[in-house]
Amino acid sequence: MSRIARSFARSEAHVERRLKLADLPAEALAALRANEISLEMAKALTLAPSGERCLEVLGSVRGRDVRPEQVRRELTPGTVPSTDRRAVFVGLEAYLAAGGTSQRDLFADRTLLEDEALLDRLFAEKGAAEAERIRAEEGWEWATWVPEEYVPWTATQKLVRLYARPGKLSEGEEAELAALDEREADDTLDEAGRARLAELEARLEGGFTDAQRASSGIFVYCSSRDGLSVERAYQQPRAVPRGAAEAAPDLPQSLIEDLHRIRLGALQARLMDQLADLPAEALAALRANEISLEMAKALTLAPSGERCLEVLESVRGRDVRPEQVRRELTPGTVPSTDRRAVFVGLEAYLAAGGTSQRDLFADRTLLEDEALLDRLFAEKGAAEAERIRAEEGWEWATWVPEEYVSWTVTQKLVRLYARPGKLSDGEEAELAALEERDADDTLDEAGRARLAELETRREGGFTDAQRASSGIFVYCSSREGLTVERAYQQPRAVPRGAAEAAPDLPQSLIEDLHRIRLGALQARLMDQSELMLDLLAWSFGGGLRPWARPLAISPTDQPIVPEKGEGTSYPPRLAARLEPNTSLAPDGTPAEFEAFRAQGKKHRNQILTEALARTFCTGSSGLSAALARQLGVEVRRIWTPTAQGFLGRCSAGYLDRLWSELVPAAEADQSFQKLKKGEKAKRLEALFADPATREALGLSREDCAKIDSWVPAELGWPEGEE
Known part of the structure; x- marks a missing residue:
């Protein structure tokens, strides 16, 4: 194998894959040459345990829309990929050493474990051993191995959860920690400094006491993401002492x-x-x-x-x-459970002249004057914001009527953070003693007040200087009620009298270019049925965070219509959905559904692909850039720079640089820079669209090709940032 690889200057893996394909039955190879099956399908067929099985599956997939991954699963029933959390935890070597067999999928670059029962046994044995090891090392009373990927609620619902005791540092160690934090932020910390920082942070975080460990236990499990994981610490509820009679309740359960x-x-x-x-x-x-x-x-x-x-x-x-x-x-009514109604209060609403209606069967009150409710909500919200501002000493406070503070509200502000506080050695000792008494439930009212005071001081807060130059946003959420988001500061303004330079491209134009770029990618995606289905499955089942999903699953068509659309021409299939649909939608009856199904799988796939393509949205992972390269997206196929849509919205300096970039110095009209901005835009529009203009300038084929492929940087697909 290695000799062949060296002879052809290829890797051994490449040669092995080629030989695997060559081992397919002649009929399968003939189907591949005749384009009756794809190369990916041929790769999947190499997993067949015999030639007969390969030909059997080949006959079942010919002429059918079957994905190679489906064939892989059919040819390897009961196998477990080596990427499965159980296989990763046990280890391939340990599995094979215990007599397990495996199969190599060369083209998917993975190993398939064929004895799942053996894998489960090894998984359970190693898990139980790891649980016992951790129990012994950390000193817990008991440890339970959980074979699932998480600890289910049913396992802990009758247990008491314990929490670690916070640690404490001396005054000198607190100062040392602050200095190390600053050096780490400046990236000037060496290896020894990082080790010391980690040690101090761990001590400050604290941990479980010996008494807690001796009377409670842990659950140990293996997750796909984090591997071996431990959930600490749970305690059995206190039982009635042996021989002691449990006091009879005042009211027996049957009476209640x-x-x-x-x-x-x-x-x-x-x-x-x-x-x-x-x-x-x-x-x-x-x-x-x-x-x-x-x-x-x-x-x-x-x-x-x-x-x-x-x-x-x-x-x-x-x-x-x-x-x-x-x-x-009940049109226009608002239920009493609405966050606005809860915040204002039903009594205040009625006292202001509001009317209501009782829905006895839904056990709720309906407020009938939403305009009055909104006014009371805004008035109380503004009053609360001002009260908090005055009490805490902020420069300003803004009431936000929405349920959260939108990113658009804060994107141009500077976020400030509270300064950590510190206690003296005596106060730290006092705090530790109060926390112990609080855990034992022996703390009186005065003790609890002192505990809260010390905890607040140790947490720190914003300085007077920060409060005097920054502000807060106050809003009401359904879950938390009145909520404050601290603290934001206006960015430093341009000095008085200094003119701020106008950008080459205004923000509205940049947004238009991003819309056009997205539209070009969506137009290309409309022809990619399998790819769009893969993206859909990944978005739903890939465990991605919402903001990392490549598709807007709502589904919500993404905005690709520029504010000024001159020069943009989308394909008819994409453009057909850009105008609002005012026709009445079907009622969704069984007859309508059967009529849709009767049009066939091809029709369904085309509708699904187009609908999914319209939901494709850009993100920050570089996926859009990778897809654009893979699909050969060419924005100029659907967009041409025009005076009204693009060129006339750019600065004069930008147009001068563009002319110099596209027109060689020998042919350039030296009077271009003397033209007015509108005239420059018209000249450039002619350069992009009029062959006669190019001929008059004596441009070569290479020059014309450069003009025909030019796009502004904002229409490109930068890696990892869109």
Whole structure:
């Protein structure tokens, strides 16, 4: 093998793969030469255990849209790839040493383990041994090996979770840690300094006490991402001492359950009264099973009998959800669980003249004056923001009505961070003692107040100088209620009297170019059915963070229409969806679905591919750049620089440099720089679009090819940054 590789100046792996392909049955090789199967499919067929099995699978895939990966799975049933977390944890050598067999997939560059039962046994044995090793080394009472990839909630729901005790450093060590932090930030820390920094940080983080370890345990598991992992520390709940009788409760459980049933019965009686108030025709429809009980409950929200009967007629015989009827009968209302209503308070809303309606069956109140609620929400929010600003001493405070502070609000501001605090040696000792008493539940009210004070001082905070020159954003979230995001500072302004240089390309133009670039890639993606399906599967099941997904899964068509679209011409299939669709969509009935299916798999795949291509969005991982190179995306196929769409929006200096770049000095018209900006844009537009202009300038074929392929840098695909 090595001699052959050297003779042909190829790697041994390359030669081995070629020989593997050559070993395929003659019929499979003939199908490959005749383009009846792809090269990737031929590579997958090399996994067949025999020629007969290879030909059997070949016959089943001919003329069918089958992916090579499907064939790989069919030819290797029950195997486990060497990248599986169990195989990685056990190790290939240990698996083979225990008598396991494997198969090499040369083209996928992976090994397939063929004895999954053996792998599971080795996985369990090594896991249990590792759990016991960690238990003994760290001194826990018990350790449990969990074969799953995480510790399920059912394993811990009846246990008590313990937490590590925070550590402490002396005053001198605190100062040393701060100095090491600064040197690390400046990248001037040597190996010894980094080791010392890690040691001090570990001591400051603290850990579990010997008493905690002696009475609690850990769960050990193996995850695909982190390998061997430990979840510390859980304790069995305290049992009743042997021989001690457990005190009888004031109310036995059976009585408590009876009282709950009575309470529910009282509510049901009130609800039945509400149902009884429905018009006779609605009650008759309920008895005749023409509407469900849930639909009848929704109809109780009708403001009048006439409105109730009107809606009743519209839902009879139709598949309408009760929640849809609730929304139709209460337009413009806001449930009392809405974050605005919770923040303002129902009493304050009613005191301001607001009206409400009670939905007994959904157990909620509906606020009927959303405009009043929004005004009260804004007023209280602004008042709270000002109160916090005044109490904490910030320069400014901004109330944000949304549920979070948008990136667009803070992108041009400078983020400031709190300064860490420090305690004296005596205060550190006092804090440790208070924390121990708090853990033992022997701390009184004064002790808890002192503990909170010391913890706050150690956490540190913003300095007076920071507060005097920066501000905060205050908002209300559904989960946390009133929330403050600290602290932001305006960037330093340009000195008075100094003119800020205008950019060569305004931001709106840069955004247009990015839209055009994305449109060019989407147009090319529309022909890539298998690639788009792969991207879709990866987005859904690849464990990616939301911002790392290559597709907007909503699905939401991405903005590729430039603000000024002159010079941009997308393919008809892509352009067809750029205009709003005002036609009524199908109702989604079974008949419509069957009609769609009857059009065939090819039609389905084309619709899916085009729809997915429209959702493709750029990210920061360099994937768009890689795909653009792989697909040969040429932006100039769909975009030409024009005076109105591009050139006229650039600075005069940019146009001068562009002319000099595209027109050689010998042919360049020396009067170009003397032209007005609009005239320069027109000359360049003619240079890009008019053959006569190029001929008059005496440009060569190479010059013309350069003009025809030129794109601004903003239409390129930089690595790792888009």
